[in-house]
Amino acid sequence: MHFGGLVDSRVVIKPNLPIDVLGVVRAQDRLAVLHGLDALGTAADPDFDHISALAAAVMQAPIALVTLLDVERQWYKSSVGLDETEAATDTSFCAHAIAAGDKPMVVTDATADPRFSASPLVTGQHHVRFYAGAAIVVAGARIGTLCVLDRKPRASPPAAKLEQLTALAGLAASLFALKDATRNGASIAAALAREEKRRGIALDAASLASWAWDIHTDMIECDVRLSELFGLPRSNRLRARDILAAIDPRDVYQ
Structure with a gap:
């Protein structure tokens, strides 16, 4: 009941999904992986469009989707x-x-299946009758599907066709994982660049130099500040013996 903007807390909205399906959709580990990919609501991606187009061709279907399932909304990545x-x-x-x-x-x-006969995809303008979908699994979590749909009823596809659909879903999963790793790698690289810049500013302010000495090659990887401190030619690679030679012997034994 609704009165003046208040909702009666006694009203219980029964979900359309069966409890077992609802449990899978709302599983926290699944949602953690899904949200961690940061792909919900993002722009279309031609890489995923290629997979959808290939699935449509393989299954000879007019509609193909790469879907991501959140709690309330199902997003079409392609x-x-x-x-x-x-x-x-x-x-x-x-x-x-x-x-x-x-x-x-x-x-x-779908019109003969009570789970889907009332779905807007079935009753609406798209008149979906046939569906075949394979789960997209990332890090052990079923985050969505690669699916094909048709506007007319069809017999169940041969096993070989379903295996191809599953393989394409696996390709989509690998693509999601790869793009996530690339995004995370770029974030790490940017963070390292920011940290290096801050370190450089701090070293400049303190007139300090940073370096790393490989005792096996006698080479020191350093910033040019180190060469300047010892009065050597500006370089990022110095020999340890050259630095030692530049030190006043009286300073060594103090």
Whole structure:
């Protein structure tokens, strides 16, 4: 009940997803991996578009999607044959697909399946009838699916076709992991660059030099400040013997 902007706390909204599927979707370890990828709601990516297009071709389907499932929304990281970029998780095929385990989930006629007959994809303008989806698994978590859809009922695809769909889902998973590692690597590199800049400023302020000595080669890797301190030609590589020769013997034994 709704009165003047207040919601009656006694009203319980029953989720459309079965409890077992809901448990998979809301699993904290799965959501941690998903959110850690920082891919939800991001712009379209041609690398994932290639995978979607290949899945559509392999399965001879007019629609193919790379989906990411959050608690409330299902995001389309890539889509072929569909203009939308998201949908509600509680009416999605893909929520059931990630709960189905390692094998692809196939729905031959959605109008005859009570799980999906009321889905907007089925009752709306897209008239989806057929679905086949394989889970995208990153770090052991099913974060979404690579799926294909058709507007007419179809028989279940041959096992070889489903294996190809699963392989493409694995490729999508590897791509997500690679892009995440690259993003994290860039962040680390930027942090190191900032730290190096701060260190340089501190050394300049203190008129200090930094160096590392390889006793096996007698070479010292250093900043040019070290060569300047000993009155040597400006260089980032010095021989230890040259530095020792530049030191006043009286300073060595003090």
